[in-house]
Amino acid sequence: MASNETAAWGDPKPPSNFLDFWHLHREVILVVMIFGVSMAYMLYISLPTRRVIKKQPKRAAVTTKLVPTKPAISGDEKREVPPEALPPGVVARGPRRIKGELRKPEATRRTPSPESSRRTQVLVFYSSLTTTTEKIANDLAQNLSESLKGGDAEHTDTFIPPSVLDLAQIDYDEYFISLPKATDTTTPVDYFYLFLIPSYNIDSINDNLLEHLQETHHDFRIDTAPLSGLLGYSVFGLGDREGWPTEEEGFCFQAKEVDRWMAKLTGRKRAYPLGMGDKKLDLTNRLGEWAEGVTDILKLAATTGNLGEGVPGSGDADESDFEYASGEDGDEVVVEESTAPKKKNKKTSNIDDVEDLGRIMKSNEADSNGSKAQAPIAVDFTTYSKSKVKKAPQSVKEMVPKSSPTYTALTKQGYSIVGSHSGVKICRWTKSALRGRGSCYKYSFYGIASHQCMETTPSLSCSNKCVFCWRHGTNPVGTTWRWVVDPRR
Ligand SMILES: Cc1cc2nc3c(=O)[nH]c(=O)nc-3n(C[C@H](O)[C@H](O)[C@H](O)COP(=O)(O)O)c2cc1C
Known part of the structure; x- marks a missing residue:
């Protein structure tokens, strides 16, 4: 036992075989090996060139992951050579550049080229009390x-057949607050609005449309030109x-109003000037000329995506500026240019809009030069003060005047009109009960003596247009009272 221990730690003689040697010196050998490996690793990670070479393939792998769709990469990139394969002397600089673009849904793209896949639809809006306009709209x-x-293959697919829409039937919110949703x-579809508007000096659906357009323009929650996406109108x-x-006495006065409000709501997309026709004189000729002009503009607009140079009066940039300055296109203009007093046209309010600074400066310049020319009037867009621009004289109207088609339609249905706004009609179930042909559900279910019922309303106007309404949609629609009020007694 003693000789063994001496051989392990103190015997100067070398061990007889490798196993003995290992048993004798393994601690020293292990320590030396660990030290050596550590040194080698330290040396390895401190060499910069090696690290770059090792990391390069990693970055390439990440890039490939980010661009999974092959078409988004151009042909140059497909042929990109890995850094290892570059000829000597050529240095690969920086990360690989990815060319391409964010892929948008097809519907949101706009390519104004003739080959564009966009289509155009004309919507013909009309109102009609005595059916002339309805027929004209359909024709x-x-x-x-x-x-x-037109036998032109290029345009065959561009245009969706026009739709005819009765202003008394549609929901204005769908067409005049934003653009209609394509089915x-x-x-993608571009819309082009055409309006056929007869004028009526009695209460009609035209008043509802005009009120809606005006309210939309003034509604602070809605963009002032929510229809600027229209191709034109x-x-x-x-x-x-x-x-x-x-015109001063009211000829076509409501068509002029619709034209004016549409100019505002579309951001001046008037494609063709306002046309006017006298039903008894020149309607066919005037309408023919207007329709021809509109067709030409439509073809141009559908292929180019814009209204081009425009035709005189259609509202291109110059004309719109003129309209704007002369007050034809703004209800905010407070004094007519021709009637403006020469020296009192400085400012009508203490608050001016920044957008009007140019015009205000011009106006001041003209004043200071002592120029006699009438400068445009300063405009205050921050107020909705009532326009003092001369309009066709409008008195408070009767809701259902005796001479109106509404009166005729309602009396034909069996109504008696009381005064100018109330209506009474015997219920059809009353007649049925009197004839012994059965009563309505109120009697059948609850025993109510409904055979004495009559339909009556103090106001024939209503704020809705319910499909089941007993007025059959012939009554005026309004959310406020704007008609003649009965005397107190
Ligand atoms: C009750 C009534 C009021 C009218 N008021 C006007 C008017 O103020 N200005 C005007 O130019 N024409 C006026 N007209 C004429 C109509 O605008 C014209 O006859 C039009 O063609 C009628 O179209 P419709 O048949 O589609 O209703 C009025 C017609 C009616 C029946």
């Missing part, structure tokens, strides 16, 4: 449909010079 849509095809979402007015000889 116009039919003719437009033909002439926009086919795969192909144009208005044609129908009137009667026999009763309303001049």
Whole structure:
């Protein structure tokens, strides 16, 4: 035992075989090996060139992950050479550049080229009390449909057949607060609005439309030009010079109003000037000219995506500026240019909009130069003060005047009109009960003696247009009272 221990730690003689040697010196050998490996590792990680070479392939792998779709990478990138394979002397600089673009949904893209897949739809809006305009609207849509095809293969697919829309039937929010939603979402559609507006000096659906357009423009929650995405619009007015000889006396006054409000809501997208026709004189000719002009503009707009140079009066940049300055296109203009007093046109309010600084400066310049020319009037967009621009004289109207088609329609249904706004009608169930043909559900279910009922309302106007309404949609629609009020007694 003693000789063994001596051999392990103190025997100067070398061990007889490798196993003995290992048993004798393994601690020393292990320590030396660990030290050596540590040194080698330290040396390895301190060498910069090696690290770069090792990391390069890693970065390439990450890049490939980020761009999974092959078409998004251009042909140059596909041929990119890995850094290891570069010829000597050529240095690979920085990370690989990815060319391409964010892929948007097809519907949101806009390519104004003729090959564009966009389509155009004309919407023909009309109002009609005595059916002339309704017929004209349908004919116009039919003719437009033909002439926009025109045997021209290029335009055949561009235009969706025009739609005819009765202003008394549609929901204004769908068309005049934002653009209509296309049914086919795969192909983007540009809308072009046409209006056929007869004028009525009695309460009619035109008043509702005008009120809606005006409210939309002034609603602080909505953009002032929410229809600026329209391709364009144009208005044609129908009137009667026999009763309303001049525009000042009310000839086509509501078509002019619609045109003016649409200019505001579309951000001046008037594609063709306002047309006007006298039902008894020149309607066919004037309408024909207007329709021809509109067709030309439509073809141009559908292929280029814009209204081009425009035609005189259509509201291109110069003309709009003129309209703007002369007050034709702004209800905010407080004094007519021609009637403006020469020296009192400085400012009508203490608050001016920044957008008007240019005009205000011009006006001041003209003043200081002592120029006699009438400068444009300063405009205050921050107020909704009532316009003092001369309008066709408008008195408070009766809700259902005896001479109106509404009166005729309601009396034909069996109503008696009391005064100018109340209506009474015997319920059909009352008649039925009197004839012994059965009563209504109120009697059948609850025993109410409903055979004595009558339908009556103090106001024939209503704020809704319910499909089941007993007024059959022939009554005026309004959210406020704007008609003649009965005397107290
Ligand atoms: C009750 C009534 C009021 C009218 N008021 C006007 C008017 O103020 N200005 C005008 O130019 N024409 C006026 N007209 C004429 C109509 O605008 C014209 O006849 C039009 O063609 C009628 O179209 P419709 O048949 O589609 O209703 C009025 C017609 C009616 C029946």
